[in-house]
Amino acid sequence: MARKHMFVTGTDGKTRELPVDEKHLDKQIREHRNAGREVTVLDEDERIKYGLLAEKIRRTTGY
Incomplete structure (x- = not known):
């Protein structure tokens, strides 16, 4: 079972x-x-995916 966040x-x-x-x-x-x-409830894979997306947005926008 995948861990939930x-x-x-x-x-x-x-x-x-x-x-x-x-x-x-x-x-x-x-x-x-x-x-x-x-x-919002995410499993481990979703959390990683959205974390990487958030990091990409921070790098490109400066937020």
Whole structure:
């Protein structure tokens, strides 16, 4: 089973990576969404892919 990574964006606009409880992932997502937070769950491959994309954007735009 691939490891999961959960990123939660709060109402303040800050995104945090939170530990994932694999057995209760649906409940965890539901609780954050009900609190008005945006939730993104990625597996290990997706996290690497988006991390590389973010690095490329930083290099080309200077952000």
